[in-house]
Amino acid sequence: MRILLTNDDGIRAPGIRALWEALKEVAEIVVAAPAQQQSATGHSITVYHPIWVNQHTFDDPGISGWRIGGTPADSVKIALDTLMTVRPDLVVSGINQGPNLATDVLYSGTVSAAVEGAMHGIPAIAISLASYDLADFGPAAAFCRSLVKQIIAKNMPAFSLLNVNVPPVAEDEIKGVLITRLGRIEYENAFEKRTDPHGRTYYWMAGTPVQTNNASDTDVFAIQKQNISVTPIHFDLTDYPLLSQLRDWNWNSSKVL
């Protein structure tokens, strides 16, 4: 098995290292990850600037790969389209420091890297530790290794990915695994207004999550209750129910133009 490993916290982040240490027992690992921190870059790609690619020397001799001067989506795209001579069986993105839940996945570089893999027809996993503080990536890495084996054994459909969040607790405090849908997170006080030393106004994105009513089948609920959440993700943004309704609107082009 061959795995393309990436993330959005950058190639030197501890989360990606925890992953390759867990996964190298079951697969050949190739890393292509951003040179710099790329959190919240969503599915941004670099079209109008050059992308520098450097072979990265890891202090783990079993690992090879590239440091990409771009976004997480750039890293997966350039690895699959240009750098890798053999197509991987799986793309794994993470372990992110911090949750990637609910509507927030749209902003996530971690999830977007996995989506880019799925867009290339390669099954993918995005995995996040739901804490900005806890540094123990062990339980998340162990779960990912188990999940990788299961995805291959079950022959998960191409063009699919799984978004995994692991609660920030010790391994024996994890209640279980819940298969979930994406919930909803809203923020209040989303921006702080400040003044710079030269008297100019600026804003800083901040925000505290508002308690929304996340049902027991959502990823938000699963994490709140100390479960691992596994959410299957697709990338066809077509709204099919609304599509049917729209056919009844007036589209006579002589009137609309």
Add this chain to the structure above:
Amino acid sequence: MRILLTNDDGIRAPGIRALWEALKEVAEIVVAAPAQQQSATGHSITVYHPIWVNQHTFDDPGISGWRIGGTPADSVKIALDTLMTVRPDLVVSGINQGPNLATDVLYSGTVSAAVEGAMHGIPAIAISLASYDLADFGPAAAFCRSLVKQIIAKNMPAFSLLNVNVPPVAEDEIKGVLITRLGRIEYENAFEKRTDPHGRTYYWMAGTPVQTNNASDTDVFAIQKQNISVTPIHFDLTDYPLLSQLRDWNWNSSKVL
């Protein structure tokens, strides 16, 4: 009616000006748009840097608004959460110079700005002129004005948006309007490998679209046949069919950890 107008080509782009000139006849327009070109930034948001906001003086005295030192999604977020004192009835993003079709919408700043509006519960439109050359935004702007009226009249559901692409032809050459689903675009030769003046290798994202088999109900087909495409978009990335299958996998946590 009050419309929040944004784009990803930047506040000085001709496409956004064509929109406000068409829409100011039917609504009060407030602009919050990126200070700089932001194409292909996807749903990126600015979390780790300050966002400068300046009131922008337009040479059209009927227009007011802000120049945002961030991404399209930042612009909509900060306008709705902080800058606007009255909630708009609609968010309109565009007119983009260039198509936003099929799987490419995931990379689109134009579409992501409209998604951000829909995430706030405000119906939204993303509109693009499917050409990087043609400078006549007139037919697209006229269609958008008609669509705005219809969205309000039909009371389009909140949390929805419409992604519109207009073919780059004269108004009397537009065949009609097709309600479409997102198609599929693949690229070959996605990156060009080059060497900089100092001997270092870099890559530039390029790529030519490969002819994929886009059925007659897709946005790609509609544009190829000189129709306006209207695709309804949602942002729940949960893959519900796969979710049902996953419940049959082995999630006994004593085995997976």
